[in-house]
Amino acid sequence: QSQKHINTWVSKKTEGKIRDLLPGNSIDEQTRLVLVNAVYFKGRWNEEFNKTCTMEMPFKISQVGEASKSPGSLMKEWNGKISCIMDALSEANGSFALHLLRVLCQDNPSHNVFYSPVSVSSALAMVFLGAKGNTAAEMAQVLELPYAGKELSMLIVLPDDGVDLSSVEKNLTFEKFIAWTKPDCMKHTEVEVLLPRFKLEEDYDMGSVLQCLGIIDAFQEGKADFSAMSAKRDLCLSKFVHKAFVEVNEEGTEAAAASATVVVECCFVDGPRFCADHPFLFFIRHNKADCILFCGRFCSP
Numbered sequence: 001q002s003q004k005h006i007n008t009w010v011s012k013k014t015e016g017k018i019r020d021l022l023p024g025n026s027i028d029e030q031t032r033l034v035l036v037n038a039v040y041f042k043g044r045w046n047e048e049f050n051k052t053c054t055m056e057m058p059f060k061i062s063q064v065g066e067a068s069k070s071p072g073s074l075m076k077e078w079n080g081k082i083s084c085i086m087d088a089l090s091e092a093n094g095s096f097a098l099h100l101l102r103v104l105c106q107d108n109p110s111h112n113v114f115y116s117p118v119s120v121s122s123a124l125a126m127v128f129l130g131a132k133g134n135t136a137a138e139m140a141q142v143l144e145l146p147y148a149g150k151e152l153s154m155l156i157v158l159p160d161d162g163v164d165l166s167s168v169e170k171n172l173t174f175e176k177f178i179a180w181t182k183p184d185c186m187k188h189t190e191v192e193v194l195l196p197r198f199k200l201e202e203d204y205d206m207g208s209v210l211q212c213l214g215i216i217d218a219f220q221e222g223k224a225d226f227s228a229m230s231a232k233r234d235l236c237l238s239k240f241v242h243k244a245f246v247e248v249n250e251e252g253t254e255a256a257a258a259s260a261t262v263v264v265e266c267c268f269v270d271g272p273r274f275c276a277d278h279p280f281l282f283f284i285r286h287n288k289a290d291c292i293l294f295c296g297r298f299c300s301p
Contacts, residue, residue, distance in 0.1 A: 014256035116257030
């Protein structure tokens, strides 16, 4: 009954995009505490892609050696802007988001990755409240695509030709991310954007991942301290489940979380070109709060 209630609540909060956060038998007679967090986002591009310009183009799975190719749809547009994308992101949120991204990418070297650091950190905040007491020019391009109202943006980190995404992931720290995206390091100009249209749905057991990041005591009986929640000393985390969904198309982005087609413009015009026809990292950021809401890696259609 508890499992059904939680899954129904999450489904409602995410507009039906995440239906079964907790799988069968995840709650039993040993379960004492379940922490649940959900976040949902649906945004239209500030300047939408023209659907009639979407075309089938090859997507290069790898930039190194013999690159296998996969068919995908590319959207094309001239309304994208290369501009400043993260000049003052919260250090705590940014560092955690990028550390978590690095660990997830290491565990899944050739898979798509998508998650919400806000959802994960919010759930962790509930845990802790229960306790007592290089330059981008050398390897990648960075693009901002604002959503309507420009309150939020999608930020895309695209490796240069000949640079594998794993190299960018290994070198990407919070400090470098800030340096790469400072206003004086980026140009605000009209650019031809080719971006895959894609849909991802990923789920993770974050327990082992978070322990790799140093969050250990909360998972160990006898060491976990939830005395602000319960006078008993028998509470500890047994599992941390995270599920995320994202869809990017010509109109915008729909994303949800609970703790390939490229768009292009039909006419040809000389100018800067941002062609995301190979693996890249992407972030959805709340601009005023300087907060990363979602992070992901797109490797294959």
